[in-house]
Amino acid sequence: MKPLNDRGIRLLVIGSEITQGFVNDTNTRFICSEMFNLGISVKEIITIPDNLTLIKKTIKSLLKKGDFLITTGGLGPTDDDLTIDALCSFLKVKPVSVKACEKRVQKLFFSKNQGNINRQRILSQCRIPAGAEGLPNTSGLAPGVFLRIPGIISLPGFPEEIKSIWPHVLKKITCDLKQSFLSHSFNIWGVPESIIYESILIPKEVQYGNHSLPWGNNFFLKSSSENKIILDSIARKIEKFFQPHIIDNPLNQWFEYLKTNQVTFSTIESCTGGLAAKLITDFPGASDVYPGSIVTYDNRIKTNLVNVNPVTISQFGAVSRQTACEMARGGSDKFNTDITISITGIAGPAGGSPEKPVGTVYFGIYNRKLNRLYSGHGFFPFGRERFRNAAVYSIYLSLFQLYIFYKDDSLWLNSPQGKNFNRENVD
C-alpha cells in the first residue's frame, strides 16, 4: 500500500448510458468537488460500459495502483447492473442480502397488492459482497458498499441516491485517507482573470488555476500540507487585495439579504421566461420573502398584467429602457414588494435588428419604499441558453452591488460595476 499521505482516490464510473452518450455524468463533479474540499486527490476517473469482464478487469487494474477506489453505477435490479457481481467475482466471495434493505423492499413493494412484480429481481438490489458493509440509501433501494480492504466504496448511479449515502461515505473516507493537500478557493466578481494573475505573485510551491462562473471567476490555490504557511499567506494576500469582491454567489448573498432584512422581492421577466423566478425559488423558504413572479412574454400581458403603457411599447419597443422601467414599477404594484426587478431582451435566434441585435437586454430595478427606479442594460450575444443565464446572473449581481456592496446608489452608479445603470426620474 502507498504511504497514507500519497493515497488518493480513483473513480470508476460504470454505465453504458454514459459511454453511449444518453446522459451527462454529474456524479463525477460532485465527488471530485467533495474530495477537493477534503484535500484528497482524485488521480484518475475511468468510465466504462456495463460489461462484467471489463468492470472486473478495471477494478483490478485500478486497485493495483494503491489508491482508494470509488465506483458509481451498476447497483440496481436490471440485467446491466453488474457491479456487485464484478466485486464478488474479484473478491472471490458470495453476495449476501442486507436485511434492512430487504425490509424496505418488503414495505415499499410487497405490502400492496402488486401482482406483476418480479420479487427476485427487486430483491437482487439488496445484495452486497460477503464481508462488506452496507451503507444506507434513503433515496433508493440499493445500499452502498464499503470494503476497508482493499479500499472500495461502491455507490449507485442516481445522483440523489449518492447524496443520501454520502454522509456515510465521508465517515469512511476520512478514517481511511489522510488529507494530502491544502487548498483555498475564491469566487471573485468584477475582476478579469488576467488582473488576478498580474496582481499576486504566486511562488512555485503553490499550484493555482481558475475557471469562469456566470457572474465572475473562481480562482484556487493548492499545495501540500508542509507548505501551509506559504499557502495561507498567499491566500491572505488575495483576500486582502480582492475583498470584498470575493463572494459565494450573488444569488445566495441576495437571498440572505432578503431574509435577514425581511425585504420582499418580486421579478417581472420577459426574455428569461421564468429563469429568475426558478433560481430564487431553488432556495427552500423562498416564500417568506418572494411572493412570486409574472412572466410577461406577450406585449399585451406587459400591458394588462403589469400596466406597461401600450404607447411606451409602440414608441420605444418591448425591449427598451422605458419598457423595463414600467415593468418594474407595474410589477411592484401587483406584488406590493419592497424591490421588484424586470428583464426584457432578445434571446434569439430571431427578433434581432441592427439597433437591437440578439443578445440585447434591458433591466429595471424599483425600490418601493424609497420610490427609486433604476434602468440598466447588457449585451450577451452567446446563444439563447447562455444569454438567459448571463442576463439573470447579471441582474442578481447588480442587486448585490447596489444593496449589499455599495449600499449607496451614487457610489454604485459611479463605480465600474454600476456604469450600465442609470437612476430614473419617478413622478
Place this chain on the structure above:
Amino acid sequence: MKPLNDRGIRLLVIGSEITQGFVNDTNTRFICSEMFNLGISVKEIITIPDNLTLIKKTIKSLLKKGDFLITTGGLGPTDDDLTIDALCSFLKVKPVSVKACEKRVQKLFFSKNQGNINRQRILSQCRIPAGAEGLPNTSGLAPGVFLRIPGIISLPGFPEEIKSIWPHVLKKITCDLKQSFLSHSFNIWGVPESIIYESILIPKEVQYGNHSLPWGNNFFLKSSSENKIILDSIARKIEKFFQPHIIDNPLNQWFEYLKTNQVTFSTIESCTGGLAAKLITDFPGASDVYPGSIVTYDNRIKTNLVNVNPVTISQFGAVSRQTACEMARGGSDKFNTDITISITGIAGPAGGSPEKPVGTVYFGIYNRKLNRLYSGHGFFPFGRERFRNAAVYSIYLSLFQLYIFYKDDSLWLNSPQGKNFNRENVD
C-alpha cells in the same frame, strides 16, 4: 492494429478543473452521443489532471489498445495547457505553428493597440505536432489536431470550440473508422421498464438497455451490422407494440401542438417556481402561443393575482385540488389563453404534514373554449430538485395524453394514464 470493424474510440479528457470538481464535463456526452449515432463504440473514457508525464503515459497506454484516440482539453495558451507538448514528446517530433491560426491571432489580438499582451504565450496555441493536420476552430484559437497514424484527434476543452471543429472530426472519423454496430433508440412513456423487457423477446445477438427520463424511459437496441435483419425486425416489433407511446419528449410534442393548432397556453405555478415557464420558453418562438406565466408563491398572490378564493385556501389548503382548480381558472381569466395549467405542491424540505407529505402536488387544467376543468395529483418524494422536475414533466405529459394522444377526455380519464385526474364541475 485491430481489425477495422472492431476498432472503436477511446476518449482522454484532460483537465484538473474536472478532477478537482470545478466543472461538469459535458463534452463526453456530446462526443459519445455522436459516436453512438455513427455506430462507433466508445470503449473507455479516462479523465486525468493537467500533468505532462501523466498525459504522455496515458496517451501511450490508450493507443496500445489499438483503438482511435480522441483527447479533449489542454489546448490553449496557459501553463496548464500541455496536450501539444505531451503529443510532441510521445511522437518524438517538434511542434510547428499553423499559419492560418497565426493570421487569426494577428487579426484578433495584435492589430489593435494592446500593449500588455504576451505575444509568445498567445501564439503558443497555434502549435500542432510536426506531421499532424490542424483542424480549423472558428469559435476559438487553438486548432484541433489530427494524426491519421497512430489515430489521434486532439480537441480543445470548450464545448463551443469542439462543436465548431466537429464537422472536420466527422470527416476524419468516418474515413478512418468503420461503423461497428447498428442501433435503434426509443423514448417511451407510460410503460414501466419491466413491461418493456417482458413484452418483447430479444434474441441474444441483440444488446439492449434503457435509462429513465423525467417522463418515461429511453430504450435502445444495438447489434453488429451482420445482424441487421434481426435487429430491424425487433425494432419494428417494438414500434408496433408500443406505438404511440413512443414520442420524442412530451414538451416538444406539446409545443408543436400549440403552434400547429394556434392554441394559446399559460401556466400558473406555485411550488415549481417558474420551471414550467422556463421550459416552455426554452423554445425559440414560444411567444406566439405562450403569453406568459404567474408564479403565485405566496397565498395572497394566489388570491390577488389569480382570484383564488381565500376561503378555499383556508378550508382546503394552498396545496389542494380545490386551490389548483381555482388557480387554473383564475389564470385563464388573466391571460385569456385557450389552455391554462396550475401546479401547487410541497417541494420541501419543510412544509409537509402527515396528510400532505413533502412531494405532494396538485394540478389543474382549464380549457377555456370548452369550459372544461380537470384536477389531478401526483406524489414525487424525491427531494426538492427532482420533485420540481417530476411535477413539471408530469403535467406536460398529461397535456400530451389528453390533447394529443387520447384527444377525448373520457378515454383519457378512464385510461391508466389519466387515472390521477378528474373532471370537475364548472359553473
